[in-house]
Amino acid sequence: MSSWTHRTFAPALLAWFARHGRHDLPWQRDPTPYRVWISEVMLQQTQVAVVIPYFERFVTHFPDLATLAAAPLDEVLHVWSGLGYYARARHLHQAAQQACHAHGGHLPADRAQLQALPGIGRSTAAAILSLAHGQRQAILDGNCKRVLARCFAVPGWPGTAPVQRQLWDLAERLTPLAAVADYNQAMMDLGATCCTRAQPGCDRCPLAAGCQAYRQGRVADYPAARPRRRLPVRQTRLLLIADPSGAVLLQRRPPAGIWGGLYVPPVIAADADPAAWCREQLGLPIRRVEMLPLRRHSFTHFQLDIEPVALWLTAAAASIGDSDWCWADPRHPGRLGLPTPIKALLIEFHGISSQVSANRSIGDCTTTANRAGGSAHRS
DNA sequence: AAGCCGGGGCA
DNA sequence: TGCCCAGGCTT
Structure with a gap:
């Protein structure tokens, strides 16, 4: 076979799918538009194996569009928490409300109308329409991009507009007239299980016979990698x-930016004095301060060095008037959205905190007031 | 430690 | 239109 065409590509793929594709994913068992939508948004950022438990939990909490639309945003963020990209949970919630309002409680079955909803782009709209409605709609997720870039030796990084256009063009032309749901699922499955980024299984690939990259012996060169840049490092202190009683102060972050809408302990400048900040900004009297080991978190565009600072109050604090603040049990913060690293940090902190109170009850009441702002006792 | 991922937002 | 952004996971 010299190369795949729109006549030969889909049959080869579908034959493979019948034997080796995935047919029992949770959202395939009852592929309603709502369930396909939720799964697609989760799969935009996370691999299938990780998504499955989150999907089950999400559709149990919010079984349909109306339930999701009526739920408080905090609850949606809470159920989403751990998946990352929290703007997507907000978009899910917004889109559910819009669809309930404008489309009579259903997701529209039209691509332009779907794409008008927040968080639904061209590929996600096409996935919903093909997988749930059987419409002939081409998808182009990361798996499809890799399969097509290799099969047709498409040069360049798929993030650029020209490469994007070529890949969409291929996707449109190769999408068959019938069995589109199976075909689209097959493209994603092949990319996920066979035409993988590293160590692809070309020896068992149904498309290898006409794969240009395979013929060139350059499968690893497609698709071209994103041009890389150096990540800036930022520093903060987290209080x-x-x-x-062991309750920890949390503040809801603004909707945009890092950890948008999630609850996180107060974050202050790396050179700010924690105890002074507590007194001046919050009016909280501090009994003891302890600097904890620095930890580094990586995001796509920068790295964040977080220096956690433990502060213990002399007395129970009155609740802070602003509704964005709350006191929470670090082990069971309740129905709040928390970023995964913060959740882990709170658990750790609870361990330290209960040791401190144990020591205190033995009689060690000395307030070891480390000077905050100075260098931490860290080797 | 670096790459990955689909869409939103902004100049 | 072309950038920049986000966050947990795999490799």
């Missing part, structure tokens, strides 16, 4: 403020 773990505990009252005598």
